[in-house]
Amino acid sequence: MRRTNTCGELRSKDIGKKVCLQGWVRFSRDHGGVAFIDLADRYGITQIVFDPEDIPDGTDANSLSNTMRSFTRESAVSVNGIVRKRVEGTDDARNPTGEVEVLITAAELLNKSRSPPFELGDQKEGVLPNEDTRMRYRYLDLRRTEVAHAIETRSRFIHLVRQYMEKNSFLEIETPILARSTPEGARDYIVPSRIHPGTFYALPQSPQLFKQMLMIGSMDRYYQVARCFRDEDSRKDRQPEFTQIDMEMSFVDEKDIQDMIEGLVAHVWKGLYGKEIKTPFMRIGYKEAMETYGSDKPDLRYGLKFISLTDTVKDAPYEIFQRIIKAGGIVAGINLKADTAGERIGRNDVDRYIGQAKKFGLGGLTWMRCKDGKLDSNITKYFTPEILDAIKQKMGAEEGDLLFLIAGPWKSTYEGGGALRKKLAEDLDLVPKDEMQFLWLVDCPMFEIDPVSGKHDAFHHPFVLPENDLNDKYVGGACFDLCLNGNELGSGSLRIHNPELQREVFRKIGMDDEKIEADFGFFIEALGYGAPPHGGIALGVDRFISILLGKDTIREVIAFPKNKKAVSLLDGSPEKVDDSKLEELQIMTLAIDGMNFEDLENPDEE
């Protein structure tokens, strides 16, 4: 018996056909005479019927019904039969195959299933098992329509990307998984070398150096569906291993790269949804994004913008603001309009948000409510009527509006404000679910400078092309992030192609020449052989798909994800290996059962 159709395929036009379906028994309903099986595969569900009043010639009804009785839930079975129209009035409009059913003539149990640990049918809300149970039995979870659909969408997405990249003359090139460990950045996953005991490869955090060397090697348009590895604690949008659409182009400027990505997103959109997407995407500068939305990946689907009040309140006799502004800090406000927000937040809620604000790293939270045409609050007595009026003007405050004011050092205050803005929008249900707001975050600084130590860190990474002299007070970087609905989807930049400039940037972030030579000497050397001007970007596939599908976590779009502690509940990795394997690698572990590494370091402590 060979499968002739999938379980999602048969329609009225197939009535009368002899078919063979193979799939899994999702539900079965035996009425004591007539009996049904919902046969499922990843394409859909088809109803199989055994009808005592319609036994086709040559069918052994007895043995058939015995076989059907052995079909436990989720068993793999094969069914032969004839497609027929369902009895009048028993169509199932919810199911695309719901007008027909297969009148069974023969059946075979291909592989019996144990009783599944949870139910795989399309469930009503709230009956899904905990995620750890789903992950322990991920192969069963994958049979569920919702999960299967996510995995299918991901496949189509990747296919569309390849289609577009090929059309645009990109070469798909694989870069090494076993590579050199580089300093800075995330922690590496390391792999011991047997041939060279005591040495290690690192799994790539990204193919950054390799793709740049591909440009030097004349592969002027490269892309890869690249698996990347980072040994850092996970989050709902961060896994130890994840996938990026990694690309790099030579002889381009920033706009060339952005155009290419916009074209890619448009192509994918058309392919997935059959719709056009509006390009170019909006551009917003880093400074403006921070000062308006309190985020370097702002969610533009809702308002709640910050407005600077630093100048407005600089002369107010309110000591807290005075002190902050004198120290170079900022004051900014957010207007919660009466109709959508202000009137829904009571005095107790305000206190709750003041508590929240502290969790977000804000020193505090000042509030004012517009009442009888005036701003009113517990602190208005510290402000002159003129200044209160100026605040009201600047914030566009109208009757019933609630103002939240934040104050403090520029970065931490806007960041905290951004977290507060997000919380407010979620609490007040101001986030449209089906909207997709892409944007380019541009005009980023080259370095992040610690305000206390003055230490420079690369804002993106040290391969970004600086836009002006490294000794200038402010150095911009030719980098840009693609954001979607408050998430960073990808980060791109023009790269340094001048070896001396590359060296200088490394020095600027605190590396000495010896370290630079040891870690990046080979790369700087490569830049010295006519490296072309180049740049590129990497897009996070897992994040992209999970946002498109409205999933809360990227685990929903990864076939076999790891849990929060980087453990695969399915195969139990990571796990110890045999001592013989360690011996071969000349590795001893300090992690011994029942012994704490800390105790070894401090044997005298109790």
Place this chain on the structure above:
RNA sequence: GCCCUGGUAGUGUAGUGGCCUAUCAUGAAGCCCUGUCGAGGCUUCGACUCGGAUUCGAAUUCCGGCCAGGGCGCCA
């Protein structure tokens, strides 16, 4: 490393000190049933994450561990 939330039959849940030999649903096993579609009816089976403490008495309170999730740090 830190903070927060949760952990009750296979699965989802109710239960905030005695009324718990723990609720309901689903499941599994068995029986009945000729048009269901998460079929239905009847019967049966099956659980308080672990350790310690408080108490006459703990699923329930407290402490610690383990497990899962969310967040901070971290993620150039």
